[in-house]
Amino acid sequence: MSILDHVWLGVLAVFHGPALFSLFGLPIPVALVMVLLGVVAGIIVGATPGLGGPMAMAISLPILISIFGFRPEALLPVMGFLVGVMKGATLGGAVPAILFNTPGTPDAYMTTLDGWPLARNGQAGKALRVAHASSVMGDSFSDLVLILCAPFLAVMVERFLDLPEKAALLILSLTFIAAVMGGSIGKGLISMGLGLLIAAIGTGQDFYPRLTLGMPSLAEGFSVVTVVLGVLVLGEVFKSLEDGLRDARSGSRPDTRPRGPQALTRADFGRILPYVCRSAVIGTVIGALPGIGSTLAATLGYTLGRARHARRGGSPAFGEGAIEGVAATEAANSAVSGANLIPVLSLGIPGNAAAVFLILAADSIGGFNPGPWVFRVPTTGSNPEMVVAFGLFTMMLVANLLNWTLGGAVMRASGIMARIPRSLLLPSVVLVTLTSLYVQAPEMMTLVVTLIFGVLGYLMRRLGISPLPFIIAFILASPLERAIRQAFAATGGDVWFLVNRPVSAMFLLLGVWVIVASLRRKSPR
């Protein structure tokens, strides 16, 4: 079967998969319904300050698995919902930023700079439409790059990298993620090291459980879901509760009632298009590098857009309600999401929290193991993993289509979410998280461990340590250990296997350079 046959099988897996119900005699496949639900849910959580895509994915994953079970047919519906949430949340993030000047995510902060002035001038509707159009365009561009690049990159990796090189590539990726995320390289490395350490507990190849301090409850190690939900969700909730206690929000809101035409005219479209294109490229390039994330993309997109706007003497200027400002930010941060899956699908290395949850879904359900082998064309028969990959791509495109068509309306309607007080929202998040975990593993120990990791996540945030290197290191620890053991064995016990081969030595040198470069970047301050 050729790669094109696999593409077609992937499309069929989505559209001809198990049907949920029939509409006018037409079977409606469950995967499509899940993408739609995911997109709507994503926009709503994105529009809710204090929630976000990763948190929604974390909470919904155990619930989805308990609904769909561990059968291979569950893969596409579960991943469809997660992809929908990922894309919807990117779109929804602009809503509170524009309407209430409360950025739900760090990258949406850039959207407030022009979105909020527009809203104050009675142009909230137009700002939301600009955000919608730019976000969806950036996202679609990024997905196309992913679909075209990931298979080829994967085939190249598989052909040219041997076991020692694969081990060195994992080390480089972890170093890179530690260096670019979080406040400083030191904090990034602490976060990563902690992730590797926690992942080492109870695991390993020996028959004896490792690092358990004699405690039987540690012998099985920690389940990924417990650690991820604890650190990412509970940690965030604890931090938000503290923030909420501290800042007593008061004051009346300025009048943002619509004044003047809100529609996006052809001229408006012409104004934003160059900014959208440029930011889409920036977002895609940044997204393809694991770990950098959408905040840098948004900042870069906005800064470069501002420079261009100033050169051309555009009015109003950025920061005073320029639709170009909203467009530059939204296109850049949305373009990150598709490209972010390139390292996952071609190397098996998750680059951001959304990718972490896709890997987690694939891991829990089984039958799909993201990495270079996904795109291997078999000489006979089909490669079921490649079919799933193209099914995933199909669902991403469907999600984009839904974002284009329904997204705008759902986005404008979900402005109401920002009015829900935190005091109601955050406890509900904790309740849903703990319940969904308890359903999976009905033991009090699960909840205790999750709470402990929640406290860890809170402390990391308090100390300005990004929890993402921790999570990614926790997930990559076992592939890294395996790769190192295997490379060591395959080279006949050569202790220098990482440095005496040109490609792996180059990867290691690059890792050292990444650390040195980020130290130099920080040192002038």
Next chain:
Amino acid sequence: MQSFYKGAIAALLVAASTTFGSEGAQAQGWMPSGPITLKIAFAAGGGADTQARLIAAELESRYGWTIIPEQAAGRGGLSLLADIRDDPADGTVIGMTVTDSLGYSSRASEAPWTPADFTPIATTASFQMGLVASAGSGWASFPDLLDAARGGQVIRFGVMSAKLADQAYLLGEANDVAFNIVELNGGAAVMNGITAGDIDVGFVAGAQSRGVASGDLVNLASALSAPLTQTPDAPLLSEFGLPFDSDGYFVFIAPAGLPEEARTALAEAISAIASDPSNPAGEAIQRAFGEASTLSGAALTDFLTRQYDDAGALMDAASN
């Protein structure tokens, strides 16, 4: 969502069948005192896990028992053994693992138990453990590989357990060649490694059958005490100075002291399902292994005892 409805319907059916289905269970002469927990020693979603869950579903529908499958994966089945050992021996807790976990794995980890601390119930399928290489290697049989190794080619030898690593080591020693033995995570990983060219040869326990049929892979030798079903012409590794075989099965077990009545009822029920390809579980076993292999009673107990003793001999041989 569909599975959700299926689950709900199944739950209703189970509730109904516990009322009406007791007749079938009575025919076995044994009825569990409550729901049966089935602990599975394999990661969720894999072939072995699916087999266990399909058997559980078929047991429910045939006998009206309620079976709750749960994962107890880790450390080559040792986690399951540690977990199940202290459970009640009344048939309400059973486990599914591989026979090796009661043999080499238990022995090598110096676990505080022997096979006598468990009640073996029945096996479902045997491993078709072959020594597999890619057709692109140009090797047709094990002697070709030995020639290549003696000619100076470094051979990366993939294994999926410490027991197989010992066997690979002894096999090299008996033939005056040294293999670079790489331990990988399960049969699928060994297959992936062979296809990707990361390793040259490896032990695979049945997953190779499709690739062998299509001509992409070659069974260089049988690691069993008998020829492989698919390629009976492949030589036995015992012909090359390896006195240990890799015979092994998927096995259902319970804690020691399971009443004979319960043991027989469970063994008969599981064996019947495994060897009947008209149900989903039996069909899956036939598809993956060609046929079911159902050992139970004294034959199974004897096999486990012999395997446990062999494991000790293998470890002694490999450490000398």
